[in-house]
Amino acid sequence: MAAELFPNGISRYAVGGFLVGLGVVVIYIGTGIPAGASTFLESTLSYFSGQSRFRQYVSSRNWRVVFTLGIILGALAFAATVQSGLISTSLYEPGSTGTLYEFAGITLWTTDVQPWRLFVGGIFVGIGTRIGKGCTSGHGVCGVGSASKTSLAGVGTFLLVAIITAQVVAALGVSP
Amino acid sequence: MSDRHPLFIPLILVGGLIFGFGLGFSHMARPEVVLNFLQFDDLGLPFVMFGAAIVSGIAFWAMPRIRDSAPLTGSRYERRLKPFDKNVLIGGAVFGVGWGLSGICPGAAYASLGVGNVTILWALAGMFIGAYIQGYARS
Numbered sequence: 632m633a634a635e636l637f638p639n640g641i642s643r644y645a646v647g648g649f650l651v652g653l654g655v656v657v658i659y660i661g662t663g664i665p666a667g668a669s670t671f672l673e674s675t676l677s678y679f680s681g682q683s684r685f686r687q688y689v690s691s692r693n694w695r696v697v698f699t700l701g702i703i704l705g706a707l708a709f710a711a712t713v714q715s716g717l718i719s720t721s722l723y724e725p726g727s728t729g730t731l732y733e734f735a736g737i738t739l740w741t742t743d744v745q746p747w748r749l750f751v752g753g754i755f756v757g758i759g760t761r762i763g764k765g766c767t768s769g770h771g772v773c774g775v776g777s778a779s780k781t782s783l784a785g786v787g788t789f790l791l792v793a794i795i796t797a798q799v800v801a802a803l804g805v806s807p
Numbered sequence: 808m809s810d811r812h813p814l815f816i817p818l819i820l821v822g823g824l825i826f827g828f829g830l831g832f833s834h835m836a837r838p839e840v841v842l843n844f845l846q847f848d849d850l851g852l853p854f855v856m857f858g859a860a861i862v863s864g865i866a867f868w869a870m871p872r873i874r875d876s877a878p879l880t881g882s883r884y885e886r887r888l889k890p891f892d893k894n895v896l897i898g899g900a901v902f903g904v905g906w907g908l909s910g911i912c913p914g915a916a917y918a919s920l921g922v923g924n925v926t927i928l929w930a931l932a933g934m935f936i937g938a939y940i941q942g943y944a945r946s
């Protein structure tokens with residue numbers, strides 16, 4: 632039963648989630664800021680656009696670029712260590728999704744999900760997260776962690792709609 | 808900006824590094840894994856988001872009881888609750904369509920780039936376009 636529901640176990644998810652939470656905690660303890668990932672989209676647009684909507688993020692745009700660079704480099708550090716097999720742990724289940732490739736001695740990974748799904752889905756994500764005032768980290772981690780009713784409502788809504796969307800897309804025969 | 812504590816930016820970077828390493832380790836940076844969860848083929852993914860929420864929730868609960876303000880900014884530790892209105896539900900639903908179609912969300916997309924997923928630039932381009940459309944419409 633558990634093997635059917637959790638074919639990759641739960642340890643990689645739980646350890647990853649712990650680290651995601653720890654990253655939020657480090658920033659919160661030092662700065663008092665509950666950091667979410669999606670405001671970076673608008674705050675970065677303020678470098679290029681004078682739209683009043685984006686101007687409100689001018690004061691935070693620099694640290695948000697640093698936060699995003701940190702996320703990219705942290706994931707690269709994961710690729711260079713655990714994903715490349717330099718560090719092995721029983722807590723990590725490598726799975727079989729996507730395609731692994733070697734570059735400069737590092738084992739990297741790329742998705743097999745079709746580009747049109749990523750692009751069109753990305754547009755909806757970009758619009759939705761900004762209308763809904765948060766994403767999986769802003770609402771899902773910081774908001775749920777604060778027991779915010781607003782964020783719980785947002786998370787419940789996007790989880791339900793995402794499940795329906797993914798099931799319908801799969802039923803239509805789109806894969807991957 | 809210039810009066811920021813010298814450790815402010817380094818601390819943000821360290822937090823981002825841990826956050827990104829976690830997204831890579833959890834495989835949430837892989838759209839396939841998110842889609843497998845949404846299609847009920849592998850139910851492990853909620854351990855990422857809710858696990859992270861529990862860890863951060865402990866700090867959100869504890870810090871205001873330990874001290875008044877953050878050392879690097881002087882900001883008070885307080886719950887910054889976003890006001891509820893129908894946009895939270897509308898935006899959540901639009902986000903859900905995008906997440907269910909693509910299997911990727913903003914933080915995971917940045918991390919996905921870090922694990923080598925060049926193809927995710929399609930999703931990042933879409934997210935910037937979406938955020939711009941929404942910002943343009945509201946300005």
